[in-house]
Amino acid sequence: MADLPAAKPLSPARPGTLQRAGRVLRKDRYLYLIFLLPFLYFLVFHYLPIYGVIIAFKNYKVAFGIWGSKWVGLQYFIEFLTDPYAWKLIRNTMLLSFYSIVFGFPIPIILALLLNELQISWFKRVVQTVSYLPHFISVVVVAGMVVNFLSSDGLVNRIIVALGGESFPWLMQPRWFPGIYVISGIWQHAGWSSIIYLAALSAIDPELYEAATIDGAGRFQKMRHITLPGIAPTITILLILDLGRIMSVGWEKILLLYTGATYETADVLQTYIYRRGLEGADFSYATAVGVFQGLVGLAFVIGANYLSRRLSDTSLW
């Protein structure tokens, strides 16, 4: 009779996955409670409605509902992508986003670096408060201000005329629209966006600065060799997120600012979706354009994340 292998000694019973999850949940219950609200927000407003994209593949008729409407496959996607106007919309959307990133992305970083260097605390607080305030102004009000400032007898033209120049129709010129869009965006959001960089700056170990000072480093050298590398992961993550939004610009502001004269540079995918989908009641076609826009945005996030992981070891996932 062959010898049976000796029985292993019994190890103490390990808790099951559910038990472990329950324990973690109990332990961090307040954190999960805080997390619940954003979770529900994203679930209800961002994930559940995704089922609605089905109408991009159907000829949606209110009478038949989403499921009862006829399937049309990729008809609306093909229709959009073969329309010469589509490329103008894509170009405008990407250009406005590109300008916003190129000119708008570095400004909050620079502002945060400058604020970080300020020694007088009351002045720093005043600058911060003043730069945050525009963020809380409604986009409708901002657009109204832009129109008033840039109208033929608005503030900007009055200054130009006072300096001997001629009044200029800023809002009627397609080539000026991107500039107006980007500058008003920077004015409104730069202060608010700098908060996250200020938070990142506060996490840098002060001893690094002390050591650099002892080594004789100047202010710019410290900024270059300590501050910027210290906030580089934050910059990278925010840049990836911005690239993900490259196909979605602040269309409400565009809708409020554009005219027929500036369609050439101002008409973007979202304003087109609004006109065709909502005003023209062409829901399926507009949804197809929206799905296309979302897919391109997703491709940009994945691409940027991949590049970032390869180049800097920082990535979203």
Added chain:
Amino acid sequence: MRISWFAAGLALLLVSGMAWSAGEEEEGAAGAERVTITYMRSEHPSSPIDPEAPVYQAIREHNNIDLKIEAIPGGDFNAKVQLLLGTAQLPDIMRLTQRQVNDFADAGVFLPLNDPVQTQAPALWAKIAAISDAKKTFVDGTMYYVPQLNSFKLLNGPVPNIRRDLLNDLGLEMPDNFEELFEVLATFKREFPDSQPWTNRSGTRNLLNRSAFPMGIGWSIHWVPSEDRWVYGTVKPEFRSVLEYFRRAYEEGVLDPDFAINSSSQWHEKLGSGKSLFYYDNMTFALNYTLSLRQVKPDAVFWPVPVMENQYGERRNYFYSKHWLTSGFIVSAASEHHDRIMSLFNWMADGDGEIITNWGNEGEHWHRVDGEIEALPSVLDTYRDASDPQRAMRAALGTGLLQFALIVDQKPIYYYDPPEVSDWYAQINSDPNMILPVLPPPFNEEERERLKRLITDVDNILNPALDGFIIGTLPMEDFDSVMQQAIEAGALEIEEIYNAAEARTRQS
């Protein structure tokens, strides 16, 4: 004995039956049970809707209906309505445009109104049937909305209005043709260099929509009486001269440089402050500007320019429609109160209801003078100092066009007018060159679907180009090629669809 028991039972049955029928009569006399009906409409900024206004209280009292009013600011209204329609989430009653009704008529979300209105609201049906054009609002023979009709209205229109006091001051004649108009406005510009003589609101579309037809070729799709057909004017070669006219006006400072971006409030401000001296739009606004200007220049007055001759030797200008046929009230197919709504509509179109929804309550807001209804002087005095007295009065009472009236009596809007306003109306109403607009024909489902696409495609080409031609960013040499692109995108197909539908309507 057995018979007497039977007789007693029969008597009991009879008595209980009488009691039941008496109860029915009791309920009928006291009105049906109280229901809540939702009513949605756009809200005019000068006429906010107060659900507790006397008219809405009267509707409750006379019809036992609580109106739950959802008033949406005008700027947001269309987008919200399209969403509601797209998801079939409708209130019981909603005021929509003809186009919105046409776009969703096949969806089954609107109650077909022919039968219920004929049988349950005969007073309303009689008034609709008396309007020959009303049938044009039907979709494939079905009435889906009750258009707002006028029992009294002085015809008004989008007409040219000019500062007559300045003409007098400068010794200028009232212009008789469009070239003379240009010269007059150019003189204004020379004399008042800071002015922006010809101003406009709501984009280039509005500028061309008002003025291109009188100039000889209408903008977009429009009815041409002399040709007896619909024409897509913008792509016709003649339209070039309209654009050249405005290009010249823009270059020479005659046209407000902000003509494409002015909001309505900026437009009002420019005209009321003396910055702008001419507009081609609703004549009645001239009253507010005149009153505002008189605070600094007592003889200031805007005056309608008589219909001017165009380059083809014609004189023509549209009135606004006699009735509000291009918008009206739909009833949701899903509403649980169809019978009560029909009963309400009948009340609103007949006798007491018609008067109350236009004037308020007798003795409290109006009385009869020689048999005619007149607003009480005390009521008129209450709103005399408001910036827009007639709208303020009607908003407070809940009366008239901008609130909830099926048959609109416009007489109350004229109470606050200074004497010259009656001269304005007399002038345009006696002008043989003022013509009534023609209602677009009803389209079938295939045409409606096709039109949706074509209009978007053509607008995408024309909207930027028209502005470009006027402000000079596009050379006029490009006119033919741009219009060819618009034709290829379907501008002439739009024309064909309109004319085919018009022919079909006439045949039927």
